[in-house]
Amino acid sequence: NYYKSLKGSQQSHLEEKLKLIQTAKDNMNNEEWDIAVPLFKKLQEDWKKIGHVPKSMTNKIWDEFRDACNTFFNNYREKSNTSTDNWKENYKHKKELLDELKTITNEDGSIEKIEAIKTAWNNIGKVPREKISINSEFNKTLREKLKLNKINELELKEEGLSENQLTDKARKIKSQISDLEAEIVKLENNLAFFNKPSRENPLLKDTFDTIDEKKAHLETLRQNLHSIIAGE
Known part of the structure; x- marks a missing residue:
């Protein structure tokens, strides 16, 4: 019953998220900024407040939603006049x-929230010069939260990167691998120094667990690298 309810x-x-995607797609070229x-x-x-979706759909719907949001905000940045008032408003949103x-x-669900916050942050423009330290504070906090969730920033899904950024990201992943x-x-x-090393040996359990964890991380990095090379 529990699993049926969860499903x-x-x-x-x-x-719920598909409805948000449709609304985003319907409005991604809307230039009535107000x-x-x-x-x-x-x-x-709203996206951040909605819970988990079936795992097989997580990446697909996130990519669709993110792309629609990026299309809108890129257009907004290009066509709206960036004034001091905009910068103050940007600071307010960044602070939030x-x-x-x-x-x-x-x-x-924390990783998904971090991804959503990071994408929203990247879609905000400049802040007043005297408030620019908020960017460093955000990056520091981001690193702390990634460490808490045992995930590397390279594993976060990001908005579209340039060729140079993709090349740099691939280089960093190769180094990590x-x-x-x-x-x-x-x-x-x-x-190998132990005679018949076994996971059942309490002295070695942590080592086996660490190896498993690193292998899982390694596989994730390899998949990320493959995605970059394949242009996915």
């Missing part, structure tokens, strides 16, 4: 996102 709620969440900007901010807020990021824990492979080999070599 039902995830399907319900999926339907109406559209608050609308998209509301859509982003920073405050929200600070409340993130390591509970289920190389480091992880070396760490795994070292740990496995350490195990």
Whole structure:
């Protein structure tokens, strides 16, 4: 019954998010900024409040929603006049996102919330010069929350990157893969010193667990690298 209920709620969440995607797509070329900007901010807020969807759909619907939001905000940035008033408003929105990021824990759904906050942050323009330190504070807080959730920033889904940024990201991932492979080999070599090393041995359990964790991380990085190379 529990799993049936869970499946039902995830399907319900999926339907809610699909409605948000449709609204975003319908309005992504809307240039009535007074109406559209608050609308998209509301859509982003609502997205974060909706719970988990079926795992097979998570990436697909996030990509669709993010792309529609990016299309709108890129157009908005290009066509709206950036004035001091805009910058003050930008600071206000960034402060709200920073405050929200600070409340993130390591509970289920936290990574999705971090992704949504980071995407929303990237869609906000400049802030007043005297307030620019908020960017450093955000990046510091982001690193803390990623560490808390045991995820690397390279694993976060991001808005469209330029060719140079993609190349740089791929280079960093390759470096991480190389480091992880070396760490795994070292740990496995350490195990080889024991006669018939077993996970049942309490002295070795942590080592086996660490190897498993690093291998899982390694697989994720390889998939990310493949996605970049394949242009997915």
